[in-house]
Amino acid sequence: MFHFHVAPFGDDAWPGTAERPFATLERARSAAREAAGEAVVHLRAGTHVPAGTLELTEADSGVVYQAFGYGTPAQEEAVVSGGRRVTDWRERDGVWVADVGDLDFRQLYVDGRRALRAGIPGLPGAASPTVTGYVTDSTEPRGWRSPGDVEFVYRGVYPWTEARCGVAGVSADGDSTVITMARPAYGWAAELYNSTWEGQTSSGLGLPTRIENDAAFLSEPGTFVLDRSRPGRHELLYLPLPGEDPGRTEVVAPVLETLLSAVGARNVSFRGLVFADATWLRPSRPEGFLHYHGSGYYEGGGVETAVLGEGASVTYPAAWASIPACVTLADVAGVEVEGCRFTRLGASGLGVSGGVGVAVRGCDFDTLSGGGISVSGGRDVTIEDTWVHQVGLEYSGSPGIAVSGARGCTVAQNEIADVPHCGIVVGAGEGVRVLGNLTVDTMQVLADGGGIYLSGAQGSSPENGAVVRGNVIEDTRTPYNFGLYTDYGASWVTVEANVVARADNTAVLEVAPPLEHVVYRGNFWDADPVGHDNPPGGVTYEGNVTLKDERELNAATVHIRSRAGLLRPRDGSRTVRF
Structure with missing residues (x-):
């Protein structure tokens, strides 16, 4: 086993020993590649600033990157900063x-x-939308010092969306002020946001709910x-x-958008590191950020219409992109991320796409513009004992943990708290297990979601379907939510022995497209789910208990509560509950 050291006070001309460490991560990476065997790169205390994205490939297989003294009381704080x-x-x-x-x-x-x-709370004066932007009787926008940097925020175009669109220019037209919005974003928004609900029809972005980024603000x-x-x-x-x-x-x-990118690497570990200070510039471009749901946003390409019932419909993207992550793992195998912190990032924290056998354990995700962890495709991914909180600070639809298209993924013993929309989201996949998690204070900003949210086909039989078991879901905040939410054609899902308290609605059994092969069994709630008295044909509802008195509910669910959430106390030491 080869050991290399890198420190902010080091020198790349030195040999990379503990006494004479390298100065840069790039030099340490080269040394580890040249070593004839497995290697450990020890990051010493301080801030490590790579010149660009630190890129790892198959050539970096078998290398461990860890904070010096990892796992001991002498562990140093090593920050990889963009x-x-x-x-x-x-x-x-x-x-x-x-x-x-x-x-x-x-x-x-x-x-x-x-x-x-x-920022300011909205457009001043009496304002109205036009085909190119807005007109207002206020002259205040003419005093904006750099109109091309101004960004409009639109919270609640749909109850689950929050869009961003830049300004192209401001001009006077007699007593009125004309605001021209950036394109293609403003035109795309007219395509995307069209709905009919309870006899009311809306189209386009409407008026902004907040305006940001000008010296006048x-x-x-x-x-x-x-x-x-x-x-x-x-x-x-x-x-x-x-x-x-x-x-x-x-x-x-x-400054950097991606701190670290691993593609095709095998048996690589990251231990005890802090990943911090990255941005994401795509929303500042003329394409803007036309959010649809979760981490998804529209880039043009047409829309489709979802019929939600008689006289109710919304348009949605035929295809969409997802908010990227500032640390990415693509098509890797046997990669471990343990005891790391992801903080002060302008997109999502960690993104896993494809690959097999990725494990994320004992990590913290906080102060993120986007979500915590996203998994897209791949198999046998484990997310365990991880604390996700204060995320979605700029993109309010972002979930704490999102899994889509994965096989055999396990999301267990995590805590998700203080998030603007869903805590855990599971899209179509196979054999996903959501076990023993604690979600608190979810759905703080946008509506139509839950502490745990599933949609789409989750397999083809009870053997390879999704299992949602032993989770505690508390304080799902906004109106129009369902603490535990199986939605939009979810099928082959077993939901059992969970606890839901203090939600607008605990769960819903009647959705469109309908649920198929969904079992709700042995759950505890403080209110009956919507549709419990007449479950649809695709839902089995049995052995569930409603206890409206909080003390009774808590007493009856001690065995579930004691096993939900982090395996470690907040001081970083580890306490296994099972």
């Missing part, structure tokens, strides 16, 4: 200003805190704006919090 520190501030009317060249980013971190982009301390009106001479503006000092405050702008 950020750049912003310095050389000057002050202008109480605002800190820095020239950042051609850097482009959508997030900013001040002493580790995620700063918000400056800088009124709230702790917010920032990136002005890109001068190409190659971008300017960052930050309105400090009381007591902050430009000489002592660390301000980091995330």
Whole structure:
């Protein structure tokens, strides 16, 4: 076994020993590739900033990347960061200003805190949509200093969506102000968002619910704006919090979009590392971010219509893309991610696509613009003992954990808390098991989802169908949700021995397309599911218990609650419940 060391104080001309470590991850990767056998790369304490995405391939198979002292009380904190520190501030009317060249980013971190982009709650004046944008009787938009950087946010076009679309320009038309929106996003939105519900028809984005990123919006301390009106001479503006000092405050702008990409690698491990400070620039382009559901968004290509009942329908994308992850594993085998933290990232945290035998254990995901973990395809993926919280901070449809198209995936003993939409999402797949998870405070922003949400075919028989067992789902917040939600043609699903409390609705048995071969057995709730008194033909509903008194429900479900959630306490030590 070969051991190499890399440290921020090192030198790539050194041999990579503990006493004389390398300086860069790229040099350590090369040394591990050249070694004639398995290797461990030890990352010493501090911030490691790769020059670009750290790319691993089959040539890197058999290598372990870990924090120095991993698994011992002396473990060091090693951060792999895609950020750049912003310095050389000057002050202008109480605002800190820095020239950042051609850097482009959508997030900013001040002493580790995620700063918000400056914004206002909506269009001023009496405003109305047009085919090219908006017209308002207010002159305020004419005072926007960099209209081409302004972004409109649309929460609730559908109850489960939140879109973003940029401004192309602002002009005067007599006493009115004309706002022209960026295309193709604004035109695509007119295709995508069309619905009929209870006699009401809507089309397009409607009025924005929030407007972001212009110096004219800088009124709230702790917010920032990136002005890109001068190409190659971008300017960052930050309105400090009381007591902050430009000489002592660390301000980091995330620059890389992907921190690490492993393609085709085998038997690689990542242990005890912190992945931080990355962005995602796609929503800032003229295509915008036309969110549909979960992590999915529209890129053109046409729409289809879903009929939800008599006189009710919505259009949806014929095809869509998904929010990417800042750390990606594609077509890998035997890869382990253990004890790592994913934080301050501008997209999703970890993305697994294809491959076999990936294990994510004992990790933390927090302060993410997108979701925590996404699994697309592949087989035998395990997500266990992982804490996902404070995610979806910019893209509110993002789930904590999402699995789609996978075979034999296990999502067990995780805790998902403080998320804007679904906690765990399972799309069509085969043999997925969702076991002993705890979800708390889900569905905080958007509607029509649940603490655990499944849709589509989950197999072809009880032997290879999905199992949802032993989970505790509490405090599913917004109206119009179902704590435990089998939706949109879910089939071959067994839902048993779960606990649901304090949801708008505990579950629903009648959906469109209908459920088929779905069994609800031995669950505990504080309210009857919708349709429990007359289950449809595709649903077996048996042995479930409704206890409306919270004390009675808690007492009856101690055996389930004691086994749900993390296997480790929050201090990082491990306590196995089973």
